[in-house]
Amino acid sequence: MPEKMIEVLKIGKEFTNNFKSLEVLKDISFSVNRGSFTSIVGMSGCGKTTLLKIICGISNPYSGQILINGEAALKAGKNHYFGIVFQEPTLLPWRNVYNNIELPLELNSCPRTKFKTDDLIRLVGLKGFEDVMPHELSAGMKARVAIARALIFHPSILLMDEAFNNLDEITRGNLNLELLRIWKEIKTTVLFVTHNISEAIFLSDRIIVLTPRPGTVRKVIDVDLPRPRDKQTRRLPEFIEIVENARELLS
Numbered sequence: 540m541p542e543k544m545i546e547v548l549k550i551g552k553e554f555t556n557n558f559k560s561l562e563v564l565k566d567i568s569f570s571v572n573r574g575s576f577t578s579i580v581g582m583s584g585c586g587k588t589t590l591l592k593i594i595c596g597i598s599n600p601y602s603g604q605i606l607i608n609g610e611a612a613l614k615a616g617k618n619h620y621f622g623i624v625f626q627e628p629t630l631l632p633w634r635n636v637y638n639n640i641e642l643p644l645e646l647n648s649c650p651r652t653k654f655k656t657d658d659l660i661r662l663v664g665l666k667g668f669e670d671v672m673p674h675e676l677s678a679g680m681k682a683r684v685a686i687a688r689a690l691i692f693h694p695s696i697l698l699m700d701e702a703f704n705n706l707d708e709i710t711r712g713n714l715n716l717e718l719l720r721i722w723k724e725i726k727t728t729v730l731f732v733t734h735n736i737s738e739a740i741f742l743s744d745r746i747i748v749l750t751p752r753p754g755t756v757r758k759v760i761d762v763d764l765p766r767p768r769d770k771q772t773r774r775l776p777e778f779i780e781i782v783e784n785a786r787e788l789l790s
């Protein structure tokens with residue numbers, strides 16, 4: 540039996556603004572196996588980002604429970620399991636690639652397991668670009684820096700929120716392949732949010748399809764496509780069939 544790394548148990552979330560409440564997530568339950576790649580897909584506004592923030596402890600209060608490694612996760616504050624990549628790479632413009640990747644080391648004084656920065660730079664394919672400033676980087680290279688920065692503390696869980704949204708299709712496809720290579724090399728558990736169904740299926744072992752707001756789990760799809768996956772995977776009839784079925788669930 541695969542080991543459960545994250546258990547999301549009956550999560551509900553309401554925001555209250557100006558005395559009006561907005562139900563964003565309702566009765567969300569699913570689990571994520573250790574070392575697996577799981578994607579969350581759903582329409583804009585269905586609560587995907589909110590769910591990721593709840594899982595890593597930066598959005599509360601909420602109802603329900605998050606278990607990490609079978610233990611109740613912290614309800615307040617970030618805990619040490621996570622590396623996070625957001626949609627915007629948010630690099631500091633006055634720091635070069637190397638120093639942007641090292642930023643979390645300066646912001647976090649607790650002793651933690653670390654990757655060597657040079658190893659991370661090699662891992663994300665930026666060797667030779669250590670001294671380059673953010674304005675000299677392409678969008679794809681910025682995404683690579685953001686991934687390396689998220690990995691600096693060797694997180695056991697990597698959360699990615701629409702991290703490839705700003706990229707053209709070819710760069711995005713290449714970074715999908717790179718991400719699978721990185722995932723295989725560091726053996727972390729990945730939870731990946733995307734609007735792009737075929738990207739989710741290409742990358743994942745499991746897809747959590749959410750309904751429009753309030754987000755509930757419409758379906759959990761286990762993707763049994765063989766690994767390693769490559770450009771040919773997208774041409775397989777099984778791949779095309781899963782993509783079409785998942786699209787219908789969202790339309």
Ligand SMILES: Nc1ncnc2c1ncn2[C@@H]1O[C@H](COP(=O)(O)OP(=O)(O)OP(=O)(O)O)[C@@H](O)[C@H]1O
Pocket residue numbers: 554555556561563581582583584585586587588589590752
């Ligand atoms: N801090 C907040 N206060 C009030 N409402 C919020 C807050 N954060 C998110 N919301 C609302 O919760 C809903 C879900 O937002 P969320 O960002 O989680 O959606 P999403 O699925 O990530 O959307 P997208 O795909 O566009 O990124 C939206 O209606 C949003 O307006």
Ligand SMILES: [Mg+2]
Pocket residue numbers: 587588589700701
């Ligand atoms: Mg979002």
